[in-house]
Amino acid sequence: MKNLTDSEWVPLLVPDMPSPQAMLPWLERIQEAKHYSNFGPLVRELEADFSIRFGLPVEQVTTVANATQGLELVLQALDLPAGAHVLVPSFTFVASVTAVLRAGFIPVLADVDPHSWILTPEIARTACEYMRIDAVLTVATFGTPHDMQAWGNFEKITGLPVIVDAAAAFGSQWLNGAQGTLVFSMHATKSLPAGEGGLVVSSRIGLARKVRQLSNFGINLDPKLGLAVGTLAYAGTNAKMSEYHAAIALEMLTHWELHASERRYLYAELRHKLNAASGQKIVWQYQGCDHSTIAPTLMCLRLPDEGARDRLEQVCQQARIMTRRWYLPLLENMPILQRRCIVLDTPCAQALSRTLLGLPFFVGMSSCQRQRVLEAMEISMSRPSVPVKSEKKCGDGPVNS
Template identity: 65%
Template sequence: MTTVQQPPWVPLLVPDMPSPQELLPWLERMHAARHYSNFGPLVQELESALAQRFVLGSEQLTTVANATQGLELVLQALDLQPGSRILLPAFTFVATATAVVRIGHQPVLADVNAQTWMLTPDIARSVCEHMRIDAVIPVATFGMPHDMRAWQQFERDTGLPVVIDAAAAYGSQWLQGVEGTLIFSLHTTKSLPAGEGGLVVSTRPGLAAKVRQLSNFGINLDPDADAPVGTLAGLGSNAKMSEYHAAIGLASLQKWEHHAHKRKALQADLIHEIDQASGHCMTWQTQGAGGPLMAPTVLCARLPNALARAAVEQACQQARIMTRRWYQPLLQHIDVLQQRCVSLDTPNAEALAQTLLGLPFFLSITAEQRQRVCSAVASTA
């Protein structure tokens, strides 16, 4: 009896990490310096290079161990009252909400725009008219950038701090010449991968410096501060980026523009191919006023309804193609968060959670893999 050999699974994501050969010069520098953590020379070089790209001073930017800790430390550095209400979109990754809860505040879950899939200043204003809100965390959904001028105006009008969770948006989300606070992820699946890592960028006076201090347990390292150097000035955490991760980040930064261009072109090609295969039954995230998505890291399609999504999922499963439901369940439907959040009316987020499907997206995807995805989609059209 002959056994039919199954084709290998088409993965959902494949990290776009530097090769060992690309990393070697950075690792040799690190080893020669015998400096492996604690704000070493590679971390400083990475921060300097990123500060130049954001056209900011070094004191307005700091690396952290990961974006989740960056978000927690920014919330701590804002010195909000315990139990403050933090407005965020119901449609986001769990870390946005868990960071708020872990720092002692209460997430307020709002709806998102039906086309951009993001919390907007208009939605936030409407919420603020009906209840007390103490800060806002908009999310750059799937890397789509926010209009920072609009959020700056919101801050000025309301007096509320706005912190953009821009985890997937490096290279797309900029300050655009205005004031603001951004938090990026340098995780292995993001557009600027360092394996693990995060980046806090802020024009708010002293915020990045305070986050840096809190990331080093809260120990004061500033000789001009009131407290002596080496004393505990605040209750922080160990959230520093290591030299190993900075080495990966620097190697990734060297080829970022080239890979970003390839990602954008690949996304456009895949959307065209899938549209042709599906008979244009899918819709895609719409660019907002913040500008284009420059370095996509995922491919997320919206089906007409839940049944259509289930059909595509089943076809992909049979064809051994990995998919993912982003983001389902919504935050308010997760048991450990339900009692800790205030959930508002979120019809757009509910509809997205029932109809969005993540499809394979990675630079090394082959023509054969692309054809398998299109064939699976076409079988349900």
Template identity: 30%
Template sequence: MLRPSTPIRLLDLAAEHAALQPALDAAVREVLAEAAFIQGPAVGQFAAELGAYLGGAHVVPCANGTDALTLALLSLDLPAGAEVIVPAFTYVATLEAAALLGLRPVLADVRPDTFNLDPVAVAAALTPRTGAIIAVHLFGQCADLEALGALAAAHGVALIEDNAQALGATFQSASGVTAHAGTVGAVGTTSFFPSKNLGALGDGGALLTRDPARAALLQQLANHGQSRKYHHQRIGLNSRLDTLQAALLRVKLRQLPANTAARQAAAARYDGALDDISGLKIPVRDARSSHVFHQYTVQVEGPGRRDALREHLHQCGVPTSVYYPVPAHQQPAYAYLGYRTGQFPVAERLCETVLSLPMHPLLTVAQAAYVGEAMGYFFAGWE
């Protein structure tokens, strides 16, 4: 049985943070000295720095990525029961935010190549009750913002970008305009969950927009709906990014461009090792979008083969994960929506075939080569 010369981790936060330890320690000491743990100076500083990184977007920090989705929908002031189109292949938070607000998630299938929301399926799902479309930029590259934006504009509905997995990616329209993921629709959301490309050392999230009026509204909604202390114009949430997490994120934001380049280099090495394996599909890139590789997710063809490969890799010392094993319409919590097995065939097939390999900025050339070698042995034996 193959074994790696050095341990391979799905992600390696301890090693990433060790390289930043002096700067992280200094950030903690500064927050402790200021003792402004809620809405301290670092929160506004981080928002401004992230906004500059995203080409001048307004950034409204909040407590986590799910709150960001909830606040984005709250800012639209949709009537109870309004429909929100979401992908059938996504993390449950996309549906959860709509359901908790009394809105109705409406599922649409995804593309079999990029895993992102299929505009053709969205067009079929639109009704007079549709209030918003949530495009999830899955695994690190943008959904078809041009087609989805056109549909949203034509039907007078809002486009929300769930950008938790693609912070730093860009999308180029047919006219040649390039924009950062999360800044194209009415509002974008992101998460700073520790495993994200820009991860906190706890929880956190943010909303992104180019509209200053919407940014002001989002800021109000995230702070109990108040315009100033003890004056509440709206029903809002208590959803604030801790000062300590903002200070730590400022340190990590400075490393994000280099870390993104390292992820892209690791993905290219995987491509070279895996591209010629029959029965395996490497990630497809949309030529209009950059890819920041939150995950490197392959598709394994053949009944039962994905799970067999996963067990083989485990025996070889290669950790993997499946994002996601159950499509949204088969989750018991959302049975009330009335969908049946077979209605979203692409999402159902992906749940049976996708496999995410180790991906982080510190993945070495030798480790990527070893993963490729271990996978090659499996497919050679399968044949």
């Protein structure tokens, strides 16, 4: 166990960004064009690449400065009624709910599925039976993709628009011929990092174009719309992607499949070995997809109980291994949100909040760093458990395969 005394911390995340040398040709192109923002040539090149990948006309994709602003602008572009109720999972990053609030709407916090940890069409339908819902903003939690055919059926039956916050799901979340709107992040920690940036992909005709207009202050630039060019069409904001961020994204796309395969290999190896180190006691998120298409960026798992989670945290702290309780506290437990949200019953989200933990995961993770994490898991699982009081059940978790 000598590795546990290593002086350097094992980091939780390490961004996988291009080298300065790799960026030089892109910087030279920017300098030659003298176009640095306002939908420059590299932004348009990036959007053309995305349109091919998603099989949609380029008018149905648009870049934005970041995913949070992408969510806000999509909500604004949907022309929802004042005070609209937007269904959001309680188990998600704060940006999902702040986007709803900043768009002027009321978040309705719902539960998640006990296996996939996502807000499903079934959960949304149940919520609609109890109260008025005007739109759904679900989340591809930790990159887990949604069944867009199922959400398309939900939209047809209910008439409600559905937005997927796919911030962590580039490479795994696709429309697959279905209707829908996806918002991706290109933050430095995501599978397609640009330092910062976002992407909106929508099958809704005109939605991406309106988001693009809103990202440029709401100014009309299309002479065909019957409004003078330069006239303000909507009250928008400045959420345009810069040429520099587009350059990073384009460079990363040239190596994306290779980097994705490295992440998949590392994730599969760690998952297998963590299962063994825990005595097959940990539970993993059910992702319901072909793992050959994803590029995982996080290593999140559920421990058998709250005591086991606390013990693993303690062992990792002693061993100088960073961990994180992702998405905690739950949105409904944040004082600033409690008076601004409607909260539904969330037993599964509550159960996740007591047992989930994130462990180190990043490209370039050394064998020594991996071994330290595995040893910490083995040590924590060998310590006696302490009984905790029972809580409301949300259903059995998935198998720990």
